[in-house]
Amino acid sequence: MDLVARKKLNLEVLKRHDPNICDILDQSAHAVVYKFDTEKTSWEKLGYEGVIFLTQG
Template structure:
């Protein structure tokens, strides 16, 4: 399948979950979501692993991250807002939500991690 056809197929799948998605800006083949467990003072997997997409939507917030979860039917969506704190630290894209949850994305491909993090921060 060529790149254009693959993008169209992925966009179709994602729009079933969120009809407001109008474009796929970037993607990486494998990502894992971790959250910081304050009681254990350590990182714990959130049970979400799969292909990550940087999405554009036709309603605010206009940008986000969507992961099609390979581990369960529960996919993951992170909408990118101005009050989200995002930074690249070593192998992780770490972000803090307005509700003070601290989570991170680990992307298998180093180049993808750096490129997608830059786009998330924009």
């Protein structure tokens, strides 16, 4: 699948969750969410991993 077709498909799927999304500005194939613990001065993994999309609404 070429990049234009993939972006179109991803946009259609994202719009099912939020119809206000009008464009995908950027994306990453893999992202992990961390939280900084100020008491331990270390990063804590929150358990969210996967594709991330930066969208415009």
